[in-house]
Amino acid sequence: DSGVTQTPKHLITATGQRVTLRCSPRSGDLSVYWYQQSLDQGLQFLIQYYNGEERAKGNILERFSAQQFPDLHSELNLSSLELGDSALYFCASSVGIQRETQYFGPGTRLLVL
Amino acid sequence: AQSVAQPEDQVNVAEGNPLTVKCTYSVSGNPYLFWYVQYPNRGLQFLLKYITGDNLVKGSYGFEAEFNKSQTSFHLKKPSALVSDSALYFCAVRDSTGSNDYKLSFGAGTTVTVRA
Numbered sequence: 001d002s003g004v005t006q007t008p009k010h011l012i013t014a015t016g017q018r019v020t021l022r023c024s025p026r027s028g029d030l031s032v033y034w035y036q037q038s039l040d041q042g043l044q045f046l047i048q049y050y051n052g053e054e055r056a057k058g059n060i061l062e063r064f065s066a067q068q069f070p071d072l073h074s075e076l077n078l079s080s081l082e083l084g085d086s087a088l089y090f091c092a093s094s095v096g097i098q099r100e101t102q103y104f105g106p107g108t109r110l111l112v113l
Numbered sequence: 114a115q116s117v118a119q120p121e122d123q124v125n126v127a128e129g130n131p132l133t134v135k136c137t138y139s140v141s142g143n144p145y146l147f148w149y150v151q152y153p154n155r156g157l158q159f160l161l162k163y164i165t166g167d168n169l170v171k172g173s174y175g176f177e178a179e180f181n182k183s184q185t186s187f188h189l190k191k192p193s194a195l196v197s198d199s200a201l202y203f204c205a206v207r208d209s210t211g212s213n214d215y216k217l218s219f220g221a222g223t224t225v226t227v228r229a
Contacts, residue, residue, distance in 0.1 A: 002156065015193070043203065045216035058216055084153065090156060102217060104157040 003027065004105035006091050012111045019080040021108045025072055025093030031055070032074040033094075033102055034066055038087040049074055050097050081112045115140045115208045119124075119220035127228055132194040134202050134223045136187045142210030146187040147217065148178055151201040163187060174198070194227045201225075 003026035011065035013019055026034050034046040036059075045058035060066075063081075068074045078085060088109050092102040116139045126132050138144055145164050149157040161172025167207045178189045186206060201224050205217040 002158070004156075037176050042221050043219040043220070050214060056216055092157075101162055103159060104149070106156040 001033065002103040002105065004091060004093050004103055006089075006105040008108060009106065010111075012113065013081060014071050014113055015049075015081055017081050019081065019110065021076040021078070021089055021091075021110075022059050023074045023076070023091030023093075023105060025074070025091075026103055028070065029093035029095050029103075031094045031097050031100075032068055032072070033092040034060075034074070034076050035090040035092065035104075036087050037090060037107070041087075043090075045078060046076070048097075055097060078110070083112050086110055086112045115142045115144075115206050115218045117204050117218055117220035119202075119204055119223045121223050122221070122224065123224045125226045125228065126194050128196050129193050132189075132191040132198065132225065132227070134189040134225060136189065136204030136220060137185050137205040138204070139185065140206060140208040140210075144209050145207040145209055146178075146180065146189075147205040147207075148172065148176070148187075148189050149203045149205065151203065151222075152198075153200075155204065160189070174190050190205060194225075196227050196229050199225055 005024045007022045030051045033048045037043045046060040047066050048056040066076045088107045090107045092104045094102045095101040118137045147162045148160040161170050163170045163180045169211045201222050204220045
């Protein structure tokens with residue numbers, strides 16, 4: 001158990017809908033990262049927050065947004081969902097932002113029908 | 114830009130034999146290199162990392178990896194594989210010269226199957 005928690009574990013929804021994925025980092029970690037894992041794209045970095053501020057953006061669609069709250073938990077919002085958004089979404093956390101290891105949560109499996 | 118290549122989609126070994134999973138990387142500056150393992154329906158578990166110092170890095174569950182700067186490689190090894198090592202292995206890299214971009218770039222993954 002990495003200490004990173006993600007809810008929900010599974011999510012089934014319809015095209016056009018909006019969902020929110022939640023992540024709680026390890027105790028003491030200030031940095032949160034979101035990744036998407038799909039069969040065709042592999043593991044792709046989406047976005048990073050450090051102590052409440054956005055620090056880096058990767059291949060994140062405009063329909064997707066995220067934020068990190070004062071208690072350091074993070075939420076990833078996915079809207080106008082398409083079939084291709086079906087994937088495993090991982091959250092990771094680290095103490096800082098340079099050399100530290102990123103520890104991954106168990107993921108949220110999203111299925112868009 | 115940073116990238117990782119895992120040239121083998123699958124590696125099959127017999128239990129008790131040595132296991133090697135290959136990884137090569139490309140970065141502008143000095144690399145920070147990581148290995149993760151993913152079991153079915155689980156998240157990624159950290160195995161080991163190379164930041165600086167000794168080229169041979171020892172990690173969890175008897176795994177080790179050797180950093181080779183001239184060959185830009187970071188191969189994962191285990192002297193004697195176990196059936197329980199069967200999983201999906203990912204190599205990842207971060208460029209140490211990045212200012213605000215601290216993302217990890219992952220390889221496509223290598224499926225390891227250890228037969229009894």
